[in-house]
Amino acid sequence: MQALPVPDLPEIREGDDIAALVDERIDLRPSDIVAVASTVVSKATGRTADLDDFPADDRARSVAQRLEDATGDEKDPRFAQAVLEESEELLIESPFLLTRTHFGHITVNAGIDRSNVPGHDLLLLPEDPSERAAEIRAGLDVDAPVLVTDTCGRPFRHGQRGVTIGWAGMPASRDWRGEHDRDGRELGVTVQSVVDELAATANLVAGEGAGGTPVVVIRDWDFGEHGGSDELFRDLDGDFVQQALRQWSYED
Template sequence: MIEIVGLDAIGEVGEGADLAALLADALRAKHIELRDGDVLVVTQKIVSKAEGRMIALDAVLPDAAAQELAATTRKDPRLVALVQAESSAIVRAVPHVLITRHNTGHVMANAGIDQSNLGPDRDGYALLLPQDPDASAARLHEALGVAIVISDSFGRPWRYGVVNVAIGAAGLPALIDRRGEQDRDGRVLEVTQVALADAVASAAGLATGEGAEGVPAALVRGVHWTAPNNPAAAIVRPPHEDLFR
């Protein structure tokens, strides 16, 4: 049985916070003792806050390229300049839409830069993704001794709405390759790969929410696997395999 428990006793996270200690305290507040099959899903926002990824927009000086792209997308030139700095490629730029390939390889809106739920007195700021989400997950995994997924909200082509996916993972197989196995009828699986970390992140999103819920992490209990561990980077399809460009 899969169980999802939201961790709401964390509070506002500031730069330099000991995130592992905050998460451990939140688990104790719920009287949770970690066991096999547990995965702790931590939202990107509190990881970025703890790692000092908050930027004051007034400190950003957009260049001519940022100004031009901002005119196309009708976005704040300062925000666009940050998006460019965090991205390896622009995938789509039209009014009110800016899709890029983040430096980590993830294709996402605005390079994952967010301005919501930043905390009091943070108007005029923007929050960047962790520089290396898999490394961030590995540090939490080492400190807490539990599988870690760092989640973020992604939109999807051809479908409305956002879902949580894994941008960082440690202590579990983010991607499980089942090619070569057989289904119940004896047919050999030829293309099946399971994005386990994405599935766990999406499940946790039922508890963490997308607005003012104030639940920045969740424990997903009852997840089991036998495949070797790999990071969230394993899920990212490389540009030469892009099926739609």
């Protein structure tokens, strides 16, 4: 398997055709997988914003004040308002904002970015990342799967890693249930989130910060003869951690 950063991409602006920019710089194969950072998808679809676009209501001011009390750092209630509007639900309100986005992804601050946003204060996540992935895929010269990726922290571990928040052209998971291990025992629970593993692979070579490359092509990886599933985000009924968070509150 190879992970090939797509070179020399320009600063992406609203209206730019990501598929065309990729096709101009690399000869894709139908078996390739194109991993595109959510940041450039958001920029191409006009998901930049300014703090003044989010006048704070009473709840946002209360959330910002609680964060200030917990952390000792000044918090802008307009940013809290942006997080609230981009979230389906706040799972944790202090000492940080853990949110569930409208498309089901759980992340800090609704995934709103404040770096590498020329001319604006904020960069919001794509509204429907899987739909954006399908649009990019339809614009490519070959019919290659597309992943929209983001970097996220992890509970219980330091550091961030790449995850997929939208995908098109391949299953999200590789289902091993019903297959057997080397001792002949049937696997009953193993479902492998391959889109997340591919996003993490892409992130290894994409890099971060000023030198980051927002599109990576995964080549010569094979899904194999397995069942597939498009389940990626857990439903509340089966997500015991999310259920526990609903009963938890922060006390300093």
